[in-house]
Amino acid sequence: MKVVIMGCGRVGAQLAGLLDSDGHSVTILDTDAYSFQRLPPTFSGTALFGNGLNEEVLKKAGIEEADAFVAVTQGDNRNVMASQIAKHIFNVPRVICRIYDPLRQELYSTLGVEAFSPTTIFAQILREKLES
């Protein structure tokens, strides 16, 4: 499948590497070209410099043919806005969004955005570790 990832931080870069080695077509976006150094040397997808909140940049990244869009920048609101653009403007079939703030994650989940809160997930993992 064709995947567009917004944000080439640790999670974005690692996900891009994994999907790429599984044979998927990956385009990853970031507003800082330096962050593409996080991509594994074997990465054969496209690294595109640009802001994922910009429709032109998204089009250039091939969002119109994408099967999935993943928003993993540091900013919750940026992720939320880009995900909604991908979902409602470009009708991408699968859109996944990272939202650190658990309350905002809950709200946007009820609004139909597939959102995950690393805060909630990690706290749960820690609790399980400590209580087991």
Next chain:
Amino acid sequence: MYIIVVGGGRLGYYLTKALLSEGHEVVIVEKNPTICQNINDELGSVCIRGDGCEAATLADIGTARADMLIAVTGDDEDNLVACQVAKHKFNVPRTIAQVRNPKNETIFKALGIDVTVSSTNIILENIKEEVPTHPLTHLLTIRDKGLEIVEVKIPPDATTIGKPIKELTLPQGSRLALIIPKELKPRVPTSDTVLRDGDRVIAITTPESEEELRAVLRGA
């Protein structure tokens, strides 16, 4: 009315001042503690330090009973989220977002924000109006009806000068509302009104046919 303003920048500050003087109950939410303190020193205790995109902050200031939330931070994405949280979590009846990137206006509309104000567009239009050669200025957009009111200047080289309006084929949905000549008094045009050099034509049109209207009026 109880109005929440998100963002205590210059716009948020002056907006709050204006709303307070109209007798509204206003609370500003601002992240930066120094800005927050300055506002409270000047306007009384109206500024709450916090993130206006966070449901917890909005709950603290009683957003559920707010009549309106206006998001005027410098970042479009923050304004979008503040409005969406207010709308969907607290059922605020009216949400207004400032938009810096003019392209985001349509996106915000599609995502359910009641009113968007594109500060960039407003400033651009105001400046363009002062550029004498600029052919078409947007004066007002009536978005829910898909209409706009524009001003077209008739330059000295327009081939339409001296022609009565009935000889022009205006695009469908376009109508001339007023002609403001250089020296004479403004008048409502009839089909016999003749266009002159320097006339400012105020017209009602649609975003799709504004280019055609401009071409018809200037004979390009």
